[in-house]
Amino acid sequence: MNDNGGHGSGVRTALVIGGGVAGPVMALALRKAGIEATVYEAYPTAADGVGAWLGLAPNGQAALATVGADAAVRAIGQPVPGMVMTDGAGNRFAGFGGFPELPATLTLPRDRLFRALTDHAVAAGIRFAYGKRLVTAEETADGVTAHFADNTSATADILIGADGIRSTVRTVIDPHAPTPEYGGVLSFGGHATVGGEAGAEPGAMYFAFGRAFMGYWRGPDGRMIWFAGLPADTPPTPADLARIPHAEWLSRLRELYAGHVPGERLLRHTGPDELMAVGPMERMPSVPHWHRGRMVLVGDSVHAPSSSSGQGASLAIESAVELARCLRDLPTPTEAFAAYEALRRPRVEAIGRNAAAVNKVKAGKTDAPVPAFPAPEDMLRPLHFHRIAWEERVNVGASGAVSIPT
Known part of the structure; x- marks a missing residue:
């Protein structure tokens, strides 16, 4: 049973494809919503030595706290609360010491974040299956079945693609889905x-x-x-x-x-x-179809914003928690997926567009060598203070609009 008393969507089991950042958090959030999930990872073992450093912003840490994984990550991250902007000659033009009421952004190697989230999920009873590279998936009378490259398969009520920027699940949902944008x-x-x-x-x-x-x-x-x-x-x-x-x-x-x-x-x-x-x-450009039938996308598979945003991991964690909340509260997977998309798409796409503009500066594709950023406090406030309202119920009105009672 979930911590709010029932299975709103009737979903009891889930296949989570991908064991990076979004996958373990997705499984933990589903467990909290009363849904049992298994994480299927293509690689033969948990990721070690994969990727460089990343930042986990206060909003990402708050979403982690919802599933009880924030302390595990704080234990391995380096707090870096401040931001200083300079030009290439060393002249400082903006600075910010962080919001005193929020925890500092944490920096840590990507693989250490993967490991910490996986270890926490395993300790919480989440099952991981390695060496399971998804080939395709199909809906059945009983739910949805995933077929893996090792000729095995698995069936559950829903399938969630947390398989990164080169997502296989994305192409299963929509064979014409866009690919990553360089x-x-x-x-x-x-x-x-x-x-x-x-x-x-x-x-x-x-x-x-x-x-x-x-x-x-x-x-x-x-x-x-x-x-x-x-x-x-x-x-x-x-x-x-x-x-x-x-x-x-x-x-x-x-x-x-x-x-x-x-x-x-x-x-x-x-x-x-x-x-x-x-x-x-x-980065991922706008993805037209976030879900189809009993399949849905989460994290980088649907809204990778590029590293220029400083928000990739945090947004993936937020989306995993929001998706689980919608599945907890709404009567069918279709309604839950639609509400999740409505709640998440505006935020993640705005952040992605801003990151794309910064990428143009880094690539020398603009006449302005220094971007015309707003003050750091104004720029970071809507990012860092965002919270997923887990304790509040998701409601969908007759018009299809999502509302959250305050």
Whole structure:
């Protein structure tokens, strides 16, 4: 049974495809709503060493608290409450110390977040099945059946695609669904063995715009953690990216960031072994169909906003909790899915559009080397204060509009 007394949609079981950020949170939120879920992950084991660093904003942490996973993530994250914006010459033009009533944004490696969420979900009794790469899915008289590459299958009342920006579930729902949109920039990250002389105050993340963009902050071990972009009209394939030695990528970055403050210094103190070639910066354009029948999308599979937003993981977590709430309260999966989309689409698409505009600056596709941002407090308030009202009931009126009582 759920913590609100029943199964609103009649859904009792779910297949969650994908074990990244959204998958474990989705299963935990479904459990809280009285729905048993199994997470099916394509890789043979939980992700380790996958991806670079990310930020988990206060709104994402609040959504995690709904499923009781916030403490597990706080234990491994580095609080970075502040933000400083500069130009490529080192001139500061905006700063913000964080909202005192909110927790600080946490930075942590992506794979450590995956591991923490998975471990928490397993401890809560969520079942994970590895080596299960989805091939297709079909609705049956009993629900929906997923077919995997190892010739096994599984059936449940609903199927939720939490399988990332290259989602298979998205193409099952709509074979004509859009594919990820390249932002014109290759993403890199690294650790620089330089500390205070880089001019970074502890507890602040810096965003240095100009001819080239770089973000950086001081890590827990005193080294500088940085992320940067290399504009490229055509993205390399993953194979091409892997073939080019890190020393060559580093040489290209050093050439681009010559004269950049502090990019030139940070790259000079970064060795090839400390460089991460993350890959093309991508986002999902507007996806016409978030759901069909008993199948629905959540997280990056439907609204990946690109790393420029600083909100990718947080939005995925929010959406997982919101979807579970709608399934808890509405009488059919179709109504629950429609309400979930209505509640989430405006927010996630607005954030995605803003990130796309920043990507154009990073790719050198605009005449303005420094974006005309609003004040950081005004920019961050609608992001960081957003909350999923788990304790309130989702209602759909006769017009189909979603309303939440206050």
